[in-house]
Amino acid sequence: MYDLIVVGGGPAGLAAACSAWEKGLKQILIIERDKELGGILNQCIHNGFGLHRFKEELTGPEYAGRFIDMLRDTGVQVMLDTMVLEINRDHQVHVISAANGYQVLEARSIVLAMGCRERTRGAIGIPGDRPAGVFTAGSAQRYLNMEGYMVGKRVVILGSGDIGLIMARRLTLEGAQVLACVELMPYSGGLMRNIVQCLEDWGIPLYLSHTITDIVAKDGRVSHVTVHKLDDNRQPIPGTNLEFDCDTVLLSVGLIPENELTRAAGIEMDPRTNGAVVYENMETSIPGIFACGNVVHVHDLVDYVSAESERAGAAAAAYVSGTAPEGGTIDIRNGADVSYTVPQRLRPGNVPKAADIFFRVRRVFKDSVIEVSADGAPLVTYKREHMAPGEMEHILLPRKLLDTVDASEITVTAKEA
């Protein structure tokens, strides 16, 4: 019997395991399906990680390396090359591996840290032929940076999320011609620094409010794509077509938390995040099962994943030691222009000094406020000079304030000041 089983050995799982160890758990197991720890950070060879956490700019492998080194000094056990098939409310974990076959492991607590997957061509339904040469940006990143395969020579990128931007630069450095980055929305989903350093540095045009309307194949490989400008209803405007001769299309069109295990276990899900509904300590609707990182909601910065996961690990340790949350529950609703919140529920009696609430806004804001209200009456406001959908926001709700709330729910709203 393990004190804690962590599903996933990426940044979330590593931080959760380290933190649970520090809080006194001894029998901890991380289960990872890949051949090494570190998760997606291993393929993110660019720098910019760790500015918050370590106050310096690290590459993905370096950031993962910091946590893997920390783990080495603990007694945390690791199972690599092992796939978790099922978990259940009795804290049993069904796993399979070539080395050990099928096993059922038992744990006092579980942390879910499976991360997310990329949306694919099927998810967005691009018309046209279905040839080789269409990749998600992350798959192409792994081919290029780890496996050592160049994915193409003339590339069009759909979506301006950070992975797509990073790949635009990476492919250019490796000698490919990136013809265009095409974005459906009127603004980029990526960080400004990536727009500048990945596109502008290399003269790669960014077409906002445009999308790919046709993919043409020749001899089984992408040979051409058509791009159209979109109207306000995101419909292609006839006659605005741009034509690109290319052999490769990369998709950077969003991430989906990977929650098959979560759903099958009967854990309550949040349709807004596609992740589990969690309490202030990252506990899911099944006691003793916690979730953290991109499997809960997609983060912009790994630094925030680490911080959230440390809270989950610490909470798992508290659960195993028998500390039960007391008192009532407050639901957090998203008001106008807020698309979701994490956590979705608070138990004020279980909040240390303050509860960290993460959320995203639906549009770009200048000089605005975030308002938290109960029964229509404002409780507290927070000023923000700038907010955008691509940037995760967070507020700290003090325990003292929560203790005064009589209502069963509070609402988080974004609006102009």
Place this chain on the structure above:
Amino acid sequence: MVRELVCIVCPKGCRLHVDEDNNYSVTGNSCPRGAEYGHHEIKNPTRVLTSTVRLDGGLYRRCPVKTDRAVPKGKLMDIMAALNDVSLQSPVAAGQVVLANVCDTGANVIVTKSL
């Protein structure tokens, strides 16, 4: 000449104006970090380069590397060309120098992952 650029220091995205004829003085910034960024970015833009080199005998065929300091933007492609000739044998340790003073930039190319 006055050059315009968007500040990338924080998400606010201030529009900076940098006067090349007036000691690269910056206007349009709302904090000192923006002024420093604008000045540096127009006068002498630099970047940390990250890439991979060939690795034999390791878990994967590529080993990630980076320059250990920012290098002039104009040298990035020269450094990429220099990295094409590098071939490492596993094991390698993070921090290990692959190319010292690469392309006379004063920067070393170092391994970023033990493999």
